[in-house]
Amino acid sequence: MPRTRIMIIALTICLVILFSYLLTDYVKQTQLQNQLTAQTRQSRQLLVEMPLADPTLTQRYEESHKANQDVRNTLGGQTVSTTDVIDRILQNAEESHVSAVPFTSDALQEKPVGNLSYLFQPLELSITGTLPDILSFLGKLENPSLYPSLLVTRLAISNANPSAVSQTAPVTGTLSLSLVSGKAGAD
Numbered sequence: 001m002p003r004t005r006i007m008i009i010a011l012t013i014c015l016v017i018l019f020s021y022l023l024t025d026y027v028k029q030t031q032l033q034n035q036l037t038a039q040t041r042q043s044r045q046l047l048v049e050m051p052l053a054d055p056t057l058t059q060r061y062e063e064s065h066k067a068n069q070d071v072r073n074t075l076g077g078q079t080v081s082t083t084d085v086i087d088r089i090l091q092n093a094e095e096s097h098v099s100a101v102p103f104t105s106d107a108l109q110e111k112p113v114g115n116l117s118y119l120f121q122p123l124e125l126s127i128t129g130t131l132p133d134i135l136s137f138l139g140k141l142e143n144p145s146l147y148p149s150l151l152v153t154r155l156a157i158s159n160a161n162p163s164a165v166s167q168t169a170p171v172t173g174t175l176s177l178s179l180v181s182g183k184a185g186a187d
Contacts, residue, residue, distance in 0.1 A: 082121055085150060085179055089125070089141065096137035098129035121179040122153075128172045131157075141177070149180040 086103060093100035106122040127134060134157070141152055154176035 082179055085147065086123070088146070089150075089177075092140045092146075093127065093137055096129070096140065097133045098127050098137045101126035101128070118180050120151075123177040123179060125175045125177065126172070127175050128170055130168055131171055134171065134173060138175075141175075151178045151180065152176075153178050 090100055104124045109120045109122065110117050111120050112118075127137070129137070138152065138155065140146060141150060152175070155173060157171050157173035
């Protein structure tokens with residue numbers, strides 16, 4: 001009988017410990033549930049009090065984002081090599097009946113545009129042709145769909161006898177360009 005009693009006492013102690021553990025866990029879970037319920041209630045109250053969003057805000061953001069992307073694409077978003085651009089310029093000069101003499105170029109220059117800095121590759125080209133042909137060639141160079149990262153920075157046309165200028169007389173000029181080759185970095 002003493003063994004049975006010891007076993008009953010041991011079983012009782014184990015049941016008390018198990019019951020205490022389960023009761024403690026239940027109390028902790030109840031407190032956590034009460035905290036979460038209070039937080040949920042508070043969040044719902046805050047959401048009810050929040051003002052409604054401006055319905056035009058999404059449209060204004062999309063317009064602003066599209067304009068920003070257009071500017072980025074124009075100022076160096078395209079990854080076309082300088083050689084490809086020069087080849088295309090020479091081909092367009094030939095198609096426009098303009099003689100283009102070798103390019104000279106300076107070192108890359110970093111220039112800020114807004115909050116971003118871009119790399120500009122200055123290029124210079126000697127051109128010869130009739131004034132209408134040169135203007136046609138210049139129109140192609142200023143076309144952003146043909147040259148999205150090319151800027152015409154200067155055109156100087158010289159003629160030995162300005163009074164003899166006609167539509168068919170050849171003129172000589174110097175064309176300065178700047179190729180935006182990509183972002184150097186952001187602030």
